Amino acid sequence: MSKSRSLVLDWGWSITAPTAAAMAAGGAYDLASVGALTGMPPGYALLAAGAGALAQGGADFYQRRPLVHSIARCAAWLAAGGWCAQALTTEDALTWSSAGWWGAGTAAAMVLARGLVAAEKAAEGGRAARKLQKWANGQAGQWQRRLAELFRLEGHRVDGVRPWKSNVGYTVRVQMPDSTPDLPVDAPRKLAAALRLPRGGGVQITDGMAYGEIQINVTEKDVMAQELPLPDDTSITTINDPISLGLYTNGEEAVMRLLDDCGLLVGQVGSGKSNTINAANAQLLRTNDCLVWHIDTTGAGISMPWLRSWAIDGTSDVPLIDWVADTEEEAHIMLDVALDGIPARKSGYQDLMASANDDKLPISSATPAVLIVVDEIAELPMALMNKLDSVVNTGRAVRVRSLLCGLRATQDTITAAMKKQSRNRAGMRVSDPEELHHLFASGGTRLDPKAAPHRGSGFLSAPDENDVITDPRPFKGYRITPKRIDHLAPQFAKRRPMPDAVLLDTAPGRYYASRWARVLPRLYRGRELADTTRPYANVEVLRPPLDPVTGLPQTGAAPATSTAGPNPATTGTGPGATPQPDAGGRLGGAALAALLNSRPTSSRTASVDREQGAEADSGVITADFGRVIEQTGGPADWPDPVPELLRTAHETVVAAGGRMHTADLADKLGLDATALGTELGRLLRAADVERPGKGTVRAGATNESKSGYLAETLAEAINHYRNTQ
Numbered sequence: 001m002s003k004s005r006s007l008v009l010d011w012g013w014s015i016t017a018p019t020a021a022a023m024a025a026g027g028a029y030d031l032a033s034v035g036a037l038t039g040m041p042p043g044y045a046l047l048a049a050g051a052g053a054l055a056q057g058g059a060d061f062y063q064r065r066p067l068v069h070s071i072a073r074c075a076a077w078l079a080a081g082g083w084c085a086q087a088l089t090t091e092d093a094l095t096w097s098s099a100g101w102w103g104a105g106t107a108a109a110m111v112l113a114r115g116l117v118a119a120e121k122a123a124e125g126g127r128a129a130r131k132l133q134k135w136a137n138g139q140a141g142q143w144q145r146r147l148a149e150l151f152r153l154e155g156h157r158v159d160g161v162r163p164w165k166s167n168v169g170y171t172v173r174v175q176m177p178d179s180t181p182d183l184p185v186d187a188p189r190k191l192a193a194a195l196r197l198p199r200g201g202g203v204q205i206t207d208g209m210a211y212g213e214i215q216i217n218v219t220e221k222d223v224m225a226q227e228l229p230l231p232d233d234t235s236i237t238t239i240n241d242p243i244s245l246g247l248y249t250n251g252e253e254a255v256m257r258l259l260d261d262c263g264l265l266v267g268q269v270g271s272g273k274s275n276t277i278n279a280a281n282a283q284l285l286r287t288n289d290c291l292v293w294h295i296d297t298t299g300a301g302i303s304m305p306w307l308r309s310w311a312i313d314g315t316s317d318v319p320l321i322d323w324v325a326d327t328e329e330e331a332h333i334m335l336d337v338a339l340d341g342i343p344a345r346k347s348g349y350q351d352l353m354a355s356a357n358d359d360k361l362p363i364s365s366a367t368p369a370v371l372i373v374v375d376e377i378a379e380l381p382m383a384l385m386n387k388l389d390s391v392v393n394t395g396r397a398v399r400v401r402s403l404l405c406g407l408r409a410t411q412d413t414i415t416a417a418m419k420k421q422s423r424n425r426a427g428m429r430v431s432d433p434e435e436l437h438h439l440f441a442s443g444g445t446r447l448d449p450k451a452a453p454h455r456g457s458g459f460l461s462a463p464d465e466n467d468v469i470t471d472p473r474p475f476k477g478y479r480i481t482p483k484r485i486d487h488l489a490p491q492f493a494k495r496r497p498m499p500d501a502v503l504l505d506t507a508p509g510r511y512y513a514s515r516w517a518r519v520l521p522r523l524y525r526g527r528e529l530a531d532t533t534r535p536y537a538n539v540e541v542l543r544p545p546l547d548p549v550t551g552l553p554q555t556g557a558a559p560a561t562s563t564a565g566p567n568p569a570t571t572g573t574g575p576g577a578t579p580q581p582d583a584g585g586r587l588g589g590a591a592l593a594a595l596l597n598s599r600p601t602s603s604r605t606a607s608v609d610r611e612q613g614a615e616a617d618s619g620v621i622t623a624d625f626g627r628v629i630e631q632t633g634g635p636a637d638w639p640d641p642v643p644e645l646l647r648t649a650h651e652t653v654v655a656a657g658g659r660m661h662t663a664d665l666a667d668k669l670g671l672d673a674t675a676l677g678t679e680l681g682r683l684l685r686a687a688d689v690e691r692p693g694k695g696t697v698r699a700g701a702t703n704e705s706k707s708g709y710l711a712e713t714l715a716e717a718i719n720h721y722r723n724t725q
Contacts, residue, residue: 016117018110025106028080032087032098042085049081069116076109136161143172143216150190151183159213166251168223169201172216173208181212188448191216200224201249202451206471219249223476224457230279230478234491239290239369239399243283245276245426245460246477254460254475256280256403256424258371259363261463262392263403264418266439267428272456272477276428277302277375277405279478282488285320288495289368293323293334295384296375298698300326300523302405305482309489311520314530316493323515326522328384328658329553333511333544335387336555338370338400340506342391345398348502361398368497369399377406378413378693379705381712383552385692389417396421408435413693423469428458428477440472447472508555510542517541550715551654642721646683649676650714659699661708680709687720689713 031045053074060070083105087098139161147153155177163170176182184190188203197203200222206215228246242255256263265280267273281302284292294303303324310316325331349361356362363369372391374380380388391402404422406413419439427439429452436447440461452458452474461472504512516536520529529537544553652668653660666673684691697708 016114018114022106022110025080025102025109028084029099029102032084035084035088040088042088045084045088046081049077049084052081053077066119069119072112072116076112079105080109132163135163139170139172143174146191146194147174147183150194151180151187153177153180155179164250166223166249168221168249168251169217169219171250172218174214174216176212176214178212183214188451191218192448195220198222199450199453200457202448202474204447204451204471204473206473217250217473219451219474223249224452224454224474226476227479228456228476230282230480230484234286234488236495237283237287239284239287239363239371242462243280244478245279245283246456246475248460248473248475254473254477256426256460256462258284258401258403258424259369259399260360260396260401261423262401262418262421263424263426264414264422264439265403265405265426265428266408266414266430266435267458268407268430270455271428271430271458273405273407273428274302274375275456275479276426276458276477277373277403278305278485279480280403281306281321281373282480282485282492284371284373285488285492285496289363289365289497291322291368291370291497291499292320293325293338293370293372294321294375295325295331295334295372295380297326297328297331298376298379298703300324302373302375304523305485306489307523309486310493310532311524311529312527313486314532315490317532318493318496319516319536320489320493320496322496322499323512324519324523326519328381330515330519331380331384332387332553333508333515333555334372335384335391336508336553337504337506337512338372338391338395339387340508340555341370341503342395342398342400344502344506345400345500348505349398359397363399365497367500367502369401370395370499370503372400372402373405374402375405377404377418378408379698380692381710382692382716383550383712385415389415392417392421414439424460424462425472426458426460426462426475427472429453429455436472508544510559511544511555514539514541518543549718551658551711641724642718643683645679646714646717646721649680649709650711650718653709653714654711656699658711659697659708661697661699661704661706663706664700665709677707684713684717687717689717689720 028045031040031048034040035045056073056077057070060073083101090098140158143158143161144156147156147158153176157175159173159175161170161172183205188205191203192201195203195218197218197220201219203219204217206217207213208215239259242253242257244253244255246254248254265273265276267276281292284290285306294300296302303321303326306320307324310319323334325334345361349367352367353359353361361367372388374388377385377388388402388404391400395401402422403424404414404418425439427436430436430449433447433449436449436459440447440459447459454476456477456479458475458477459472460475461470463469499512503509516533517539518541520533520537542559544555544559545557546552547554648669649665652665656664656668660668662677663673666676669676691709691713695707695709696705697710698705699708
């Protein structure tokens with residue numbers, strides 16, 4: 001809940017020079033009036049005026065004000081003292097004549113004070129400009145010599161040196177000679193060493209406004225070490241404007257523009273990546289025209305803090321994150337809704353785009369943008385990566401975009417489409433500069449990871465207001481804490497938009513309404529949920545049937561509901577049964593395994609079995625001293641072209657929920673883990689299939705990342721063997 005507002009007294013004074021003159025004149029008039037009634041000697045007024053003039057002269061001398069200005073202020077003090085002494089002598093301070101002279105003097109003092117202050121500000125500005133020009137000229141000369149000595153340049157010219165408003169550095173603009181348009185790759189490190197800059201400071205070289213011009217940005221202080229709290233401003237914004245992740249070293253906001261372009265955010269463990277994602281969440285949820293969907297199959301860590309106010313505390317009436325996919329199956333459903341919604345929006349909003357005279361969908365709270373934030377992309381199987389690629393490639397015109405986050409910026413975790421279409425790229429703290437070079441298309445070779453050594457710091461490259469991609473620059477991300485999220489969530493919940501009907505008017509769109517009925521039991525096992533979740537959870541739960549080979553949800557088929565009674569037609573135990581989810585709510589598992597175990601055999605297989613009187617179980621795999629013995633031999637001497645080891649491994653992995661560590665799979669099959677990995681690796685290579693993430697998967701009770709297999713990977717190899725025969 002928001003904190004109560006209480007009346008706060010402001011004891012600070014904001015007094016201008018004319019106001020001060022009027023207050024001083026008022027004090028003189030009070031002194032003369034009271035003194036005349038009490039018989040005060042006139043000499044006291046002259047003594048007070050002299051003391052004031054003396055103090056004024058000392059203050060002007062300390063502040064180095066012009067002598068003429070100091071004389072004018074001292075004269076004003078003496079004039080006020082003389083009037084006061086005259087009034088005390090004649091005892092006529094309250095007469096119209098005396099008051100008239102007092103008023104005229106007060107007006108003159110106010111005009112004089114205003115004029116003196118204006119003149120002094122102009123003079124001070126001139127002195128500051130001359131001082132800055134002198135500093136810039138000196139720096140330009142030093143840089144002219146420094147570049148010549150370090151890089152043996154000739155014919156270059158330093159056009160100017162501009163200090164930053166944050167007072168932590170400056171920018172040097174250099175016109176390079178025609179024969180040497182750029183500095184060497186190691187120039188930033190050499191310059192930083194020559195300037196003896198601290199860690200967290202550094203030098204960054206970017207292109208100028210014209211070819212042959214470079215800008216050398218020098219950060220003289222370690223600004224990255226300081227924590228940067230998320231700003232308190234919670235006013236309503238729009239996704240049409242950029243979102244701010246933090247500040248550059250020169251004090252400018254480090255922003256991403258996610259309406260037209262997707263985003264990439266990478267960073268190693270402990271780099272502050274998760275905090276930066278939550279800072280981005282805060283900026284996205286501050287809008288009133290953007291739906292935020294999350295995919296995080298490693299525990300929904302980026303979603304849980306934002307769901308707490310709705311699911312546990314009950315302080316928010318709606319979920320801030322409109323949809324959370326915590327499993328691969330739910331992610332498939334979400335992406336199918338997005339992929340079918342993209343063409344639906346393209347055709348359904350033609351009149352709206354025509355009225356706006358734009359080939360892109362105008363965004364409002366009635367037709368909100370959809371931003372899919374994905375964490376740990378390296379943990380996603382290839383089928384999901386392919387769907388994300390389709391969203392990235394096709395969703396721009398109808399404002400369906402993505403912000404993809406991962407631990408590494410390498411080719412095996414970031415697809416070509418993700419990298420090409422994501423013009424907003426942020427790389428948090430990393431150990432290897434090669435990852436920054438791979439992430440940033442331009443300027444990456446000049447980056448030094450030591451320029452952003454602290455948690456929460458990194459490099460950002462994004463389109464500017466002119467849609468020109470800037471070179472990567474060091475920035476410090478905003479810090480947001482769980483308590484801050486709890487404070488912001490109820491405020492942001494009041495402005496959350498609803499999906500438009502056109503987006504959901506598709507076959508996969510039927511699964512949107514029961515999304516929380518599927519997800520909440522998994523996210524909050526055994527916990528009591530707030531009453532605010534009931535309108536979302538107490539609905540008929542729809543689940544898509546599963547493909548018998550790949551185990552993927554078929555969102556275009558007729559859905560199955562979890563409200564059906566326990567009869568063979570709906571529980572997956574009878575002939576023609578529809579696969580149902582496990583008791584834990586996970587799509588796949590035992591239900592799919594039962595379907596696969598009862599898969600139909602071809603007529604050719606059946607005839608061969610009858611001829612040979614197949615009595616032995618063809619699904620048994622034997623081993624001889626830890627070495628796998630191939631039983632199928634190949635299509636020439638076995639009717640099924642799929643190697644039996646591959647088929648049985650696939651069924652076992654599907655039965656385990658779609659992913660399994662190699663050691664666990666070997667234990668289930670009674671084989672040596674090394675022998676099993678060697679044989680399955682050979683079968684996958686023969687099918688030209690690669691395991692995503694270098695073969696590591698998160699599985700088991702501890703969700704540990706180790707070598708293993710995905711059901712989708714094995715299914716892809718099975719399809720290859722069947723289609724090539």
